[in-house]
Amino acid sequence: MSLGSNAVFGVKILGHTLYVLTGRQNVATIRKHKGNITDPGVHEFCLTRVFGVGQKAVNVYSSDNSGIQTKPAAASSVAPHNRVDYHTHKTFLKIFSGEGLNTMFKRWHVSFSRRLDDLRIENQWTEGPDLEGFWMPSLVASLNEAIAGPVLESVNPMFTKNFMEFYPYAHSLMRGLPKWLIPRAIHLRNTLMRDFSTWHSIARAFFQDSDIEEDNTDRWWGLSAIRDRQRLFSKVDNWDHSTLASLDFGLLWGANLNSHMAAIWMIIEIYKDANLLERVRGELSTMTTAPSERTQWIEELGKLPLLQSIYAEVLRLRTGVQTVFRDNRNDLQVNDWCFPKKSLIIVPTMDAHHDSTYWNTKNGLHPTNRFWSDRFLAYPGDPSSGPSREVDPTIRMGAGQQGPRYVSASSSDAWIPYGVGERACPGRHFARREMLAFCAIIVENFDIELPLLSKHGYVPANNTFYGLGVLRPKTSIPFRIKRRS
Numbered sequence: 001m002s003l004g005s006n007a008v009f010g011v012k013i014l015g016h017t018l019y020v021l022t023g024r025q026n027v028a029t030i031r032k033h034k035g036n037i038t039d040p041g042v043h044e045f046c047l048t049r050v051f052g053v054g055q056k057a058v059n060v061y062s063s064d065n066s067g068i069q070t071k072p073a074a075a076s077s078v079a080p081h082n083r084v085d086y087h088t089h090k091t092f093l094k095i096f097s098g099e100g101l102n103t104m105f106k107r108w109h110v111s112f113s114r115r116l117d118d119l120r121i122e123n124q125w126t127e128g129p130d131l132e133g134f135w136m137p138s139l140v141a142s143l144n145e146a147i148a149g150p151v152l153e154s155v156n157p158m159f160t161k162n163f164m165e166f167y168p169y170a171h172s173l174m175r176g177l178p179k180w181l182i183p184r185a186i187h188l189r190n191t192l193m194r195d196f197s198t199w200h201s202i203a204r205a206f207f208q209d210s211d212i213e214e215d216n217t218d219r220w221w222g223l224s225a226i227r228d229r230q231r232l233f234s235k236v237d238n239w240d241h242s243t244l245a246s247l248d249f250g251l252l253w254g255a256n257l258n259s260h261m262a263a264i265w266m267i268i269e270i271y272k273d274a275n276l277l278e279r280v281r282g283e284l285s286t287m288t289t290a291p292s293e294r295t296q297w298i299e300e301l302g303k304l305p306l307l308q309s310i311y312a313e314v315l316r317l318r319t320g321v322q323t324v325f326r327d328n329r330n331d332l333q334v335n336d337w338c339f340p341k342k343s344l345i346i347v348p349t350m351d352a353h354h355d356s357t358y359w360n361t362k363n364g365l366h367p368t369n370r371f372w373s374d375r376f377l378a379y380p381g382d383p384s385s386g387p388s389r390e391v392d393p394t395i396r397m398g399a400g401q402q403g404p405r406y407v408s409a410s411s412s413d414a415w416i417p418y419g420v421g422e423r424a425c426p427g428r429h430f431a432r433r434e435m436l437a438f439c440a441i442i443v444e445n446f447d448i449e450l451p452l453l454s455k456h457g458y459v460p461a462n463n464t465f466y467g468l469g470v471l472r473p474k475t476s477i478p479f480r481i482k483r484r485s
């Protein structure tokens, strides 16, 4: 699905012109663009279409032209309590960076470890028809518990199952299909909305300041930023309890959309290649910190070159999203192109991620449409290693270096799984932690066989999810698993 490099063209969809912009030079220019070139249009679109929020409530987003910075945009006269774009962004930053990130990761680790025990994987082989279906419920439930606390899952024993079943309907809802064509989607949405509303009303009724723990979390709302959202959003004009429930539904939906599948892709690639599995186990055996020392453990894990390379390569190969830009006030100049103000411009990942003018393929041995575990590794003395075709003398020399070094491509404009610019995914640091931790825990503790997958065989992805993020495998992947002795 590649459109070629440095392409710009327009497509008409439902009477609106969308401009598609690809190529590293264009991405680099738009990334550095000064001025407010993103707006809350994506929030507005998802809230209306996917979560069924009413127009009056959503209009608060569309009328908010104050931007996401602390200081409101000069031309904006939006009242401070209606600066929903800024408050949304600020609470995201509180959840996903600094001490918030450590707190969230600890909570995720505790929850996931408990759920892994509950799976009771013994040292006898157990078979299953679908690797994704096996891991997904524990990953989804752990992330939800880490963010929102335990009450949400307890209000309905079917919550996690319904939440996962709702996912594939997002495309149909975004397309605005009539309700009678997608009755199951509407039924699931209503049920989930009831669960979110019940959670909120329980939390409102029972929460007391004395419930706040040392890490600022509490058992009713979960993370402190979720409490902040309640406090801030309940003051917004035309927003009621139902709007607040939709917003948290949307937040958990977005949070769960991508990293679990990406983590499962890492497992697929590692276990289908016995040699790679052995190398990853060898790398993990060099660790000196125990998983129980969570913050130090994840930091040490994040320095292992091979594991990081697999992480980056999975996201390069499997992410299909597009970042949306729109300058509402001025025409937008991107290199030779001038887009009239209010134009919708989308930057797709796949073109950048498959740009053969950038990526190192070892002269075609590892084409960009295939997984190569070592793509992001620079080997000392090997001038043909490293992610890019462009020779970078600083990574080639490797003076005094023992083994390979991970070389990030995140500043290259060719690796953009988390989007580009001020609205790039705020959850990316947590996503990386979750993917690395999940992979390390599974590889260290379990043997998995994937009988239908061969070492060099490509596992096709289902493109019907294109645009939403990390793609799913086209078919279920049968497996067998046992605890390592």
Ligand code: HEM
Pocket: 042, 043, 089, 092, 251, 254, 255, 256, 258, 259, 262, 315, 319, 321, 322, 323, 324, 417, 418, 419, 420, 423, 424, 425, 426, 427, 428, 430, 431, 469, 470
């Ligand atoms: C591999 C995993 C992930 C990928 C590829 C990914 C990708 C993205 C992309 C492309 C965007 C849109 C950026 C834009 O509009 O420019 C986004 C937004 C967002 N992501 Fe992620 N994401 C991932 C994981 C996560 C996780 C684990 C969380 C939370 C725990 C998260 C939370 C969010 C939120 C809250 C937004 C909305 C930000 C806003 O509108 O300001 N993401 N993500």
